[in-house]
Amino acid sequence: AQSVTQPDIHITVSEGASLELRCNYSYGATPYLFWYVQSPGQGLQLLLKYFSGDTLVQGIKGFEAEFKRSQSSFNLRKPSVHWSDAAEYFCAVGPYSGNTPLVFGKGTRLSVIA
Amino acid sequence: NAGVTQTPKFQVLKTGQSMTLQCAQDMNHNSMYWYRQDPGMGLRLIYYSASEGTTDKGEVPNGYNVSRLNKREFSLRLESAAPSQTSVYFCASSDGGLIKNQPQHFGDGTRLSIL
Numbered sequence: 001a002q003s004v005t006q007p008d009i010h011i012t013v014s015e016g017a018s019l020e021l022r023c024n025y026s027y028g029a030t031p032y033l034f035w036y037v038q039s040p041g042q043g044l045q046l047l048l049k050y051f052s053g054d055t056l057v058q059g060i061k062g063f064e065a066e067f068k069r070s071q072s073s074f075n076l077r078k079p080s081v082h083w084s085d086a087a088e089y090f091c092a093v094g095p096y097s098g099n100t101p102l103v104f105g106k107g108t109r110l111s112v113i114a
Numbered sequence: 115n116a117g118v119t120q121t122p123k124f125q126v127l128k129t130g131q132s133m134t135l136q137c138a139q140d141m142n143h144n145s146m147y148w149y150r151q152d153p154g155m156g157l158r159l160i161y162y163s164a165s166e167g168t169t170d171k172g173e174v175p176n177g178y179n180v181s182r183l184n185k186r187e188f189s190l191r192l193e194s195a196a197p198s199q200t201s202v203y204f205c206a207s208s209d210g211g212l213i214k215n216q217p218q219h220f221g222d223g224t225r226l227s228i229l
Binding site: 009034036041042043044045046049090101102104105106107 | 154
């Protein structure tokens with residue numbers, strides 16, 4: 001069965017520092033991969049997605065993610081974090097085909113300090 | 115551009131009461147979903163509807179029922195609310211059906227407390 005692991009429950013970074021959030025997936029074929037962000041009291045907003053092609057994908061708000069098949073990873077990065085990036089981040093995976101919904105990781109909460 | 119609209123935003127129920135959570139999307143999406151979000155548990159799928167007229171169970175369907183009223187609307191019903199159903203409920207929709215795995219668009223959630 002497909003699964004998503006986000007190893008870090010909570011990360012704290014200083015404003016202006018770089019950020020990397022980890023995501024590992026388990027699936028037998030090439031997956032569709034997504035990163036979502038949830039601000040406090042809000043729903044989830046799509047940051048970026050990977051379907052095929054270039055393994056480095058750019059998203060909104062200055063985020064990027066790199067798909068590494070050999071490591072079954074899809075880590076989210078940002079070169080310089082802003083205080084407004086404090087939120088919860090979810091990685092999700094979907095199958096290439098088949099009648100199954102996305103599977104979400106449990107999320108990583110990001111705190112940003114001055 | 116409303117996207118996915120959930121009503122109500124907040125609700126407090128007593129154990130044993132029933133309630134229907136409403137969800138409507140204006141993006142002409144085929145697929146709709148109901149999730150619950152609990153601390154440390156991430157998002158768990160309750161039910162989904164791949165297309166109008168179909169519904170399927172997700173990971174945690176017990177205690178819930180759903181109705182895909184039409185292409186726009188997908189409601190979630192708690193027949194006899196229990197404290198364990200205290201949670202934040204999210205509705206989502208996506209285009210193209212499950213096979214194409216298009217991104218899901220989320221509503222802002224319904225915060226439900228069962229006393």
